[in-house]
Amino acid sequence: MKLPELRIGNLIARVPIVQGGMGVGISLSSLAGAVAAQGGIGVISGVEIGFNEPDYSKDKRQANIRALKYHIQRAKEICREGIIGLNLMTALNNFDEMVVEAVKSKVDIIFAGAGLPLNLPKLTKDSDTKIAPIVSSGRTAAVICKTWDKRHQVIPDAIVVEGPDAGGHLGFSREDLDNPSTHLSSILLEVFEAIKPFEQKYHKKIPVIAAGGIFDGKDIAHLIKCGAAGVQIGTRFAATFECDASQEFKNTYVRAQKDDLTLIQSPVGMIGRAINNGFLKKVKAGDQKPVKCMSNCLKPCNPTQAPYCIAQALINAQRGNMEGGFAFAGVNAYRIDRIQSVKDVMDELVEKANLYLD
Incomplete structure (x- = not known):
């Protein structure tokens, strides 16, 4: 068995790895374009994306819109045949506007977390942009699917299931972090069951992408065997040459x-x-x-x-x-010992995942 392709509607990623969206300004066009060029899904973080624009402090709204358009276009220029996504926190005050502008810029897929993106389908209606909520439980996945079905007559094009070992904001309480029921593999099973009725109703499979603390090919192989269609990895890509952050930021991981x-x-x-x-x-x-x-x-x-x-x-x-x-940073960040190229990280992940899948 070899790593399968990741299919999200008509989008086909040769390598089933989604680069996690990291803000502010950690994953912009440079990193997203590089990951897409290696066959994965490169993801731009839309959180305060205009922070480097000269008018950011005076006109934040326009700065963010301008930067969003620029980075989507630039990422697509870096990898003309690759898949470019956008990560947006539902809790953003400018969430709706950023979604609309991203759709206009023809971003391939929007990943929405940090809240329930219940009206996301309305904002992407009649576009080619795919939509994928980020959830931390089967219950949340069910609420989103039920609401989207009832209000918009659609279901997610994909779902990212983020476990408690992730970096950044977590969808868990402190008490839940050490609960066996919140282990990523357990949540995956919850989500598979929660979305099954909606898959049956719409006669299509919802690819589920596992996320949170995934570090190497062994982790990837395990999650693929658990039924995940792909994985999302953030921290490993923060420590790459192509990452959009400063060298000192990257050295923090090393x-x-x-x-x-x-x-x-x-x-x-x-x-x-x-x-x-x-x-x-x-x-x-x-x-x-x-x-x-x-x-x-x-x-x-x-x-x-x-x-x-x-x-x-x-x-x-x-x-x-x-x-x-x-x-x-994710729970395995301490295992990073050097800055690598995106190509080297991707090659290493794929090689070892295939080894453990054999």
């Missing part, structure tokens, strides 16, 4: 030790997994002073109570100012 990985309470009210550093230690100690809202980016964020602006912290980190920010 230097990270197992004990450096920590859970944080994000200003948006969710827990997240990150690499501990001086900035996060100040936050935990209460030494990080509240600041005014820089970007008004997320619906759940209350600037009057937040200890820091998460958008600014992530932008600082992207630019290499780790004293003013931090890096999100």
